Amino acid sequence: MIEAENIGFTGMFDVGRAAEDVFSDISSNPLGYALFLDIDGTLIDLAATPDTIRIPAELPDILGRLSQRLGGALALVTGRALPYADRLFEPHRFPIAGLHGVERRCADGRVARSMPTPAFEEAKRELARAAKAWPGVLLEDKTAAVAIHYRQAPCYAMEVDVTMQAALASIGPGYELQRGKMVVEIRPDSADKGRAVLAFLDEPPFTGRIPVAIGDDVTDEAMFKAVNACGGASIRIVETPAETAAQWRLPSPQSLRAALSAMAARS
């Protein structure tokens, strides 16, 4: 039984319905739905550093079976870079939006991405130098974006934020700051997860389906709003209370994995 709670949205889905009803609708009509899944904190539990997350051994195949049931209309929508995210789910290669939509691989394998500017490259080098002075703070070079993680050294939260704001100012137009859980990121402002979901919905096999977006963080709010506007369903993994546009919530990545596993198993 999934513990889920309606958080008061009164749109397409009736108040009182639980996230498990959304899953049961998908299960009884899998070719009518498209599923958009965040990775960190949603499919998998967050870890102390971004490199120490663990993928449950059975998860790649669960997603593989579920994707088959959905006729391929399952996409990952993540802040991670594509090669990293692909490695997590080997041997499967799902359609995916990486770096919050800065790069996107369609169902047919085509990859679209925006290229970093010279000013961005210079700011990235400066940030790498700055981060060395903060023990426990990690800089993640995502090529077209850059993130600084301070989960292991929260005392540097303010310094990291101020430094990232200065870096953003030095880069000039075309980039924006994105704050997440113990992380601040600079990335192209032309991309967000909502736009990535809408781009998928313009293409087969996603087009014409009811979109369902599942995420856990502020960066996922853009895709919640996008699917809400299309008459879809949005579910946020919420371990502590948070303001959200999502219509439904689930208590943990584990509860989501149990639901996905049950949907994948049904034939």
Ligand SMILES: [Mg+2]
């Ligand atoms: Mg997340």
